Amino acid sequence: MTVSRREWLRTVLQGIGIGAAVGPGFPSIATAQGTEAGQGTGPLTVRVTRPFDAETPVREFASWLTPNERFFTRSHFGPPSAETVQPDVWRLTVKGLVKEELTLSLKDLQQLEAVTLTAVLQCSGNGRAHHRPKVPGVQWERGAVGNAQWTGVRLHDVLQRAGVKSQGVHVQFQGADRPALATVPLFTRSIPLAKAFHPDTLLAYEMNGRPLPLLHGAPLRVITPGWMAESCMKWLTEITVRTDETPGYYMQQAYRIPETAVRLSSGLPGSAMVPVEQMPVKSLIAAPAEGDTVRIGPVTIQGVAWAGEAPVVKVEVSCDNGKTWEQARLLGESQPYAWRQWQYLWKARQVGPTAILCRATDAQGAQQPEKSPWNPGGFLWNGWDRLSVTVAA
Amino acid sequence: MEWVGSPVCDGGGMSKSMTHKTSGFVLAAWLCTLLGWVVMTAAQEDDRGTIQPAQARQALTLIHARCAVCHTTDLIVQQRLPADRWTVTVEKMMHWGADLSKDEAAVVLQFVTARYHSGAPDHLPSIEEELALTAPAWGPSTASDGPLVGVSERGAEIFARNCQACHGEGAMGGAGPKLARNKILKNEGVFWETVLHGRGPMPAWGAVLSHQEISDIHAWLATR
Incomplete structure (x- = not known):
């Protein structure tokens, strides 16, 4: 099954000419390892094989621009010939x-x-x-x-x-x-x-x-x-x-x-x-990754934040499962429609498991909620981003 | 009832000790039945409904053959839905042209509702893995009295229902290779091996298509 899924992907990707689109010198999805569903070790995490629906592992969001071959892809019927x-x-x-x-x-x-x-x-x-x-x-x-x-x-x-x-x-x-x-x-x-x-x-x-x-x-x-x-x-x-x-x-x-x-x-x-039209305000943690073990002492937490047609003005981080929040530093210049990178230096003092959370606020005062309101299509999720890490001595 | 090969069948008459052994065996068998019932009931509760193996196999086969015309079955296996939303989903797919009879749709609905309910585990085997586990040693109709003669007119329709999503309209190719004038058509051994047992990304169709249907497809492809 493992082999056939990979071969299937290779066939699909070759068939739609992604190798040619990516060009030489770039690692193509077709030849990269671990493009299987749920693994998260390759450039994309495949949710549906046909039509090819695949998402980007969040660690890729440490870079400002998301490379074409690592960009999420979704369609209802797959590409035309x-x-x-x-x-x-x-x-x-x-x-x-x-x-x-x-x-x-x-x-x-x-x-x-x-x-x-x-x-x-x-x-x-x-x-x-x-x-x-x-x-x-x-x-x-x-x-x-x-x-x-x-x-x-x-x-x-x-x-x-x-x-x-x-x-x-x-x-x-x-x-x-x-x-x-x-x-x-x-x-x-x-x-x-x-x-x-x-x-x-x-x-x-x-x-x-x-x-x-x-x-x-x-x-x-x-x-x-x-x-x-x-x-x-x-x-x-x-x-x-x-x-x-x-x-x-x-x-x-x-x-x-x-x-x-x-x-x-x-x-x-x-x-x-x-x-569905505008994007609601949202932020993600790109590093550390879910399940990581970090050393006691300074830990850099970084990620991205964006909102629909309004700029992001604030990103807050909690390293104690939402009890207290600290403001992260917004990097670079604000550009309309682009996401804003942010960074927070966490001084990890207590050994053991903890949750890291982030939430953003836009210029209109809208803040990322803990959980998004449920809706029948499951659209516009913008709940606090959350991951678990372990602090080791 | 006879317990063939059991220690009590020594060929002699029934002794006192044998009677004792026999009743012990009856008790053990009864306990096994009871345990089996408990385990089965627990499993059914876990599955929120009864799926008999034969029914599961039919559902898996239908999902593999009918749903995968438009989308791979990984889309189905990742859902965890209450029965009402499964019902609406299957209805929507029927409305959009999923080739299922009412009875077949009911079998599929019962299976997905039982297997992919809100409380089901996060990770479950794929439809194809489950099919492989439950595969019988032969397809739906293997026995034939004489050489099969494919009927091209029927083959066109069977191809459109089962193969076209990947091999394209008119067998001109798509995600899967172009089959019109493909040299595999001249090598029937490889053709049958590939269709029955799959190859690379192509799933096995031996449990879905009858040999007559495969012959029909072959006959039609030969005219392309």
């Missing part, structure tokens, strides 16, 4: 409530002004495994998130070229990925025009200075900075301007949360469900 997204075949169409329909090649798009920004990309289900009662879906733990530099063109510039009619209020995205069965609904999403027109909303063709890898949406994906990743359509082929929110399962049923506070297992009668 490499041929359909070749530059000479691939086209983007812009249609619906526009004055002029457009069909654009990648070269056409690259004639527009290029914009680069660094933004956190996070799966809405990141941390789903922490919700109680448990919720169906991929059981993501901490690593379905990453921070990358995205280069592309403004969605606004493309829409402006097509000319949005006054009735146009929502912008719909469709990617080239297709389900195995035609009876499964397509993954189609829309965002409100205001977010689509925001100058930081991009159609990205580069990730961390390299062409977008196939697993991450080659040749073009949407980046809605500050918003959860289901708005960041991969393998983008169609943009449709419409009057209403996209109908269908992935917009009207999936990726929605109760507008009001949720009673546990209530089934939410009467509670309006709204689309």
Whole structure:
């Protein structure tokens, strides 16, 4: 089983050309050891083999940018065939409530002004495994998130070229990925025009200075900075301007949360469900790692913190299971949409097991709660990050 | 009832001591039954429902063949859900085209509800590991009276249901290799070995597809 799972992965990854996307000189996922589920020793922790859903082990978050080959990956149907997204075949169409329909090649798009920004990309289900009662879906733990530099063109510039009619209020995205069965609904999403027109909303063709890898949406994906990743359509082929929110399962049923506070297992009668949009404030501990033994004396605790469209202003750390909290030092400069690295020097005095916790606060005053409110989809987990370590003499 | 090979069967008549031994054996057997019942009951409580081995095997086979058309079974094994959410999930999958009859869906639902409930252990074996453990020595229909003749028209449909998710529409390849005009079709020994017992990432289909169905697939692939 061990061997076959690894071989399977190798086949899958070779099949989708990740070796080529990663390029020489970089360790490719395909050849790295320990890519199996739950092991956490390789670059990615695989949750689902097909479609390939895998998260980044949190120790990778000691670096500011998350490398492409270590970036979490998630899709509903897996990538489309490499041929359909070749530059000479691939086209983007812009249609619906526009004055002029457009069909654009990648070269056409690259004639527009290029914009680069660094933004956190996070799966809405990141941390789903922490919700109680448990919720169906991929059981993501901490690593379905990453921070990358995205280069592309403004969605606004493309829409402006097509000319949005006054009735146009929502912008719909469709990617080239297709389900195995035609009876499964397509993954189609829309965002409100205001977010689509925001100058930081991009159609990205580069990730961390390299062409977008196939697993991450080659040749073009949407980046809605500050918003959860289901708005960041991969393998983008169609943009449709419409009057209403996209109908269908992935917009009207999936990726929605109760507008009001949720009673546990209530089934939410009467509670309006709204689309998941902004990321709530959240922080993670990248080091030490869960289960580590640390020496008595100074211990550096480090991690990252981010929030949706507001900057993080404070990160606190507790080394006594939440009894007392100390403020961590925020590193570098604050950049909109990117995560902020932080560090705390802990003077470990007492031998034995303890829990290390962290929590962040954003500029709007929102603070990471001990536990996130339960919701039926298990979305937006942002409870305090927590790990167990042992202090040794 | 005879206890073949038991020490009491010495070929002679029933002596006093033998009668004593026999009643001891009856007691032991009764105790074993009682212990078995206790263990089984405990196991059932742990599993929150009864799954007979034959039923478990049927459920595992269905999950392996039908659910894995769209997603690998690791997605199922990692869930820990109450019965109502399993019910909704199986219904949703049926609605989306999971190829299960009502009865088959009930078997799958009973199995996942019993095995992957909220209180189940964190780590459980994969569907494929469980299938390997419960695999019979032969597939669903091995015996045939004469040479099998594959029917290409049937093969197209069987391929679409079972193989297409990996080998692509028209057998043109996907996550798995392209099978149209693949040289394996000319080497029937390797073809059958691979389909029946699996190879590398390809799971074994011997417990899922009948030999006639495999012949049908082969016949259809030969026309591609």
